[in-house]
Amino acid sequence: MTQVEQAPLQALENRAEVVVDLDAIAANTAVLRERVARPLMAVVKADGYGHGLLPAARAVLAGGADALGVAVLEEALALRAAGITAPVLAWLNGPGEDVAAALAADVEVSVNAEWGLAEVVAVARRTRLTARVHLTADTGLSREGATSADWPGLVSAAARAETDGDVAVVGLWSHLAYADAPQHPTIGQQVRVFEEAVSLARAAGLTDARRHLANSAATLALPETWYDMVRPGVALYGLDPLGGDPADHGLLPAMTVQARVALTKRVPAGAGVSYGHTYHPAQETTLALVPIGYADGVPRAAGNRAPVLAAGRQRAIAGRVCMDQFVLDVGDDPIAPGDRVVLWGSGAAGEPTAQQWADAADTIHYELVTRVGGRFRRRYVGTAGVA
Template identity: 80%
Template sequence: MTNPATRAATPAPRAEVVVDLDAIAANTAVLRERVGRPLMAVVKADGYGHGLVPAARAVLAGGADMLGVALLDEALALRAAGIRAPLLAWLHNPGTDFAPALDADVEVSVNAEWGLAEVVAGARATGRPARLHLFVDTGLSREGATMADWPGLVSAAVRAQAEGHVTVVGLWSHMAYADAPTHPTIGAQVRVFDEAVAVARSAGLTDARLHLANSAATVALPETWYDMVRPGVALYGLDPLGGNAADHGLRPAMTVRAGVALVKRVRAGVGVSYGHTYAPERETTLALVPVGYADGVPRAAGNRAPVLVGGARRTIAGRVCMDQFVLDVGDAPVAAGDEVVLWGPGDRGEPTAQDWADAVDTIHYELVTRIGGRFTRRYVGSAGAV
């Protein structure tokens, strides 16, 4: 085994998340070409863990027509970074001050009359009419006005538009089961959305664009595309249907890697990590990887999740700890400093985020948005470079 003291004078980071900006741009272009209509690229939650501002620049380089975020703070961070593309923010608490967003030309969404009143207050304070989207709940039972409350919200928005405080530019909703393209809720939600649109159109909101399709619907459900699609996770190369992203022409943009911190030979039967939930059946080499649940590696990955090390896949041995986990590498010539890939595109035989999701019974959305902690983030590719 190589002595780590003989390695390069400038060692690789202890652990890093590598983000391929060109992959994000290419994924955006694939989806934009697929739908042949405007695309709102969702970059909320720090660009799904890929970096808010770099991800936004990359999707715009790939042809996105506008950006979507959940929070006004996210929208204002994009504006502070010099990004001037059309931009929607949709998740607001009572008492939100909309004035900074309206001054920054951020479009906003409401799903209740009290929310509309707060937007109107911001418009009055700034003298700038808000570009407004109205959100209807078509069956997710999360955000959105119910169909019982929808006519009142529409009427209030029509009045606010007549008074010059808002311009209603969007009508929208979100799907509950688009990742199961034959599920009966899809047709039901489309019918409710069409009913809601008819109410708004009959009230005079004839120019607002319609958007319903998330990533899964953008990939699989053309009947939901309407005037604009709103993909998120697919932009980052992850299959929203839980399969192989390459089947949709997408490439994962994130690689998560670390360096082995220590190797040691141990006897058969020795207990490994907290609770001794793993014990090797014979004498073996253990490799210590210096990342853990404080860095977003799920504790549930212990004895379940795969990694690539020494040219082979290995399963985490024992429990994931706060700062580290252990691998049983057998007799392989693994040394301190060697690369361990948790997940990536899969080109080199490494696991993908989908493999990890399957192993720990979650979804890749959670994995890529959680990973971080003390990882260093590094960008490759030139898409959207300033």
């Protein structure tokens, strides 16, 4: 390619990027694994919480994860296609899923109801493969899982299928509604329902299945929920599910979101900034244009609220976030096109954190890290899991 042809691509790569620290992901995994001193299923669903499915999976395995968890079967099959051989559970399964592909790839699947088990059994008999299944109990979240009324029928059917050699029930699990509020009364109630469900399953003959209940928040704050295995997600990426400082738990945020200034200009006091003129500088000032917007996952609600590190200090976005861009008021501080600005990162260099952005935009950091993308490029640093 000629230099003229290369220039637009270089400009695109330099415009905005999500930087992911693989060593931080591995270190966070090791911290959590040491904390619980039992097997850890690392959740890498949703493209590794926005950090990249395959790099995140390899990094958590390098950090000592024993198994991987994903939501949908396609994620599990992508892991297998990339050569990852660790145990993988895919749990969000509806009717008509490609169970045959799961069994052929040695992917464990979750079952919520007797009809779901029947589908798995039918495929197991047709393919002559034994399905490794986890049974999900609804202990009070009212989301996935069999209710207390349906659970006895499910475990009885699963026990028969295991006796027939069609399935191996390797897991019994549920999910907490209020783990991020460790004193909430629903936690004790859910634990009791879960233990009753486990007792019924054990009585039915399902004696080898591992129990797992703890998500990230429970892994950090509720040791009574650790059972045979824990199932953290967001904490692996260095974010505190309890809303505090991840450093308090020995965790380091792995994602930095940054961009380059596209344009600067001086404007007079009172100038209307961005759509709807919701921001007016009190005095003559310098505005810096940042070429990313809600099409790239920057929340529109961040306008006039969320902090960005620019020209040496944090300052709130000036005016509305647009589809492709937003504006910063940097006063008289020196700034030029091409200068770096940081939306969020670890906070170690004075940049905002994802938690600060979540507070400003009235959301949660889970949403921020999983939605950021669009025209950002993703760049990896560190060597954990890199062949």
